Amino acid sequence: MAHEEIVERYSGLARAALAGEDVVDCGAEAFARGCFGAAGYDDTSGLPEGALRASLGCGNPVAIAELRTGETVLDLGSGGGLDVLLSARRVGPTGRVYGLDAGTEMLELARRNAERAGAADVEFLHGVIEAIPLPDRSVDVVVSNCVVNLSDDKAAVLAEAFRVLRPGGRLGISDMVTDDVVTDDAVADDGVDAVRRAAAEARVGCAAGALATGDYRRLLAAAGFTGVDITLTADHGDGVHSAVVRAAKPAIGPGLEIRPMREADAAQVLAIYQAGLDTGQAGFETTAPSWEDFTSGKLEHLRYAAADVVTGEVAGWITASPVSSRCVYAGVVEHSVYVHPDHHSRGVGRALLAAFIAASEDAGIWTIQSGVFPENIASLRLHEALGFRAVGVRERVGRHHGTWRDVVLLERRSPVTGR
Missing domain, CATH: 3.40.50.150 (Vaccinia Virus protein VP39)
Structure with missing residues (x-):
């Protein structure tokens, strides 16, 4: 009609x-x-x-x-x-x-x-x-x-x-x-x-x-x-x-909102990625990938950006990648969360991770995993506060700027999905 x-x-x-x-x-x-x-x-x-x-x-x-x-x-x-x-x-x-x-x-x-x-x-x-x-x-x-x-x-x-x-x-x-x-x-x-x-x-x-x-x-x-x-x-x-x-609608502090990531966010998302890598504590990579390479490995339905409601500037983002193509691991993902340096200590990362957890459970995800350098204390505390636990340490798993580094394996099991 x-x-x-x-x-x-x-x-x-x-x-x-x-x-x-x-x-x-x-x-x-x-x-x-x-x-x-x-x-x-x-x-x-x-x-x-x-x-x-x-x-x-x-x-x-x-x-x-x-x-x-x-x-x-x-x-x-x-x-x-x-x-x-x-x-x-x-x-x-x-x-x-x-x-x-x-x-x-x-x-x-x-x-x-x-x-x-x-x-x-x-x-x-x-x-x-x-x-x-x-x-x-x-x-x-x-x-x-x-x-x-x-x-x-x-x-x-x-x-x-x-x-x-x-x-x-x-x-x-x-x-x-x-x-x-x-x-x-x-x-x-x-x-x-x-x-x-x-x-x-x-x-x-x-x-x-x-x-x-x-x-x-x-x-x-x-x-x-x-x-x-x-x-x-x-x-x-x-x-x-x-x-x-x-x-x-996901909650976040004044002046910001969390929404699905858009193609138009590409340049800002990659710039924030690079800023994180430049700290030496965000990952083994030293250079952010192209947008095509970035998106090709990410799940399309679990990508979010925190954006300024006036300027549209991206303050942070969170994405997920499948850990395996095998169907038995369909509910297991690995996530990444990055925050613009100008927005550190404003609760952006916490709000993004909280929204991501809720969205992942909506999507039937039962396990979220991540690897974090033990020196990245802020990230470890953030994940612990939102229900992640350390399940082990991969010692000297990779070289970063000429130094062998450990990685703490973090995991969150959903209390509602996959039970």
Whole structure:
């Protein structure tokens, strides 16, 4: 279904709600079984009847996101405003809540409901969730209720959510997902026919098609999110589920953010690499490789840069390489982390390593390894603080500037992956 058709569809529902009618966006049986609408909330007392009547969600993202007093919240696809009003209750008078919707009639309905509820610190914005009309790093939490599945460019939606979140910000949404499909014959690994699955999606209102759980995870990781958790909450049959989706934007100190490494970072990344090698404590190499050689041995999905939010200058980076091509070692990687000399002692390395650990566990990595010179005390202490242990010392393993040097072997075993 095209974007214009989706907007018109929900505009029609808004018109019905404005006229005092009950609105439903899926079959009555699916609505009842899936806790769609206001049935999915614990406490809606005191809210306008119009907001409850127009609720079309598939869960309770406000509870999922664990909102706190004073936070700024954005609701993607805010509809009649129910989640905005509930969020405003949670964040209190020192917080602020934005609702974003593409339909002018939905916005009219939401503003009317907010006025009836006496909600002062809320604002409804007209726009699309693929291009959020808010500045970078302007909100603490992004919530959404059964809306991401309506977009035909879900990668853009998640990238935009990452952009507007502040470092350490959270994504907490309810959405529709499907089981992963792993074959080429239009039949899922659970035996569900693709036609039946499409019919089930239509039955519960997934206009543009729900993401498979594996694809959801990959798109969240590609956007830069870590700590990804997808929990199925209701089974609608034929491989279609309601789900809770949680993720976070990596935390780091003021003026910086952690994001996926880009091709445009090449020169700065290699310059930081060379600066580290020039100290004589970062590795056996003496000259940084070309960008082609650098990237060829690195895992594409575990590359992060810490960057200045104003200038874009790279303050540090972290990457990983597989330790072996054998499938038995698929969950074992070796990592490298480097920080620009101007940003030492600012917690950049710690923030990068913490984000990398979370992302590696999301990716199914169970062991992270590294080799560090014993003279590099700062690196040894950093790794120890984040759960690494020394498993041995390779004595006089290589010559560096004419001197035979030892290497301390470090390892972190995940407490959650590979158990």
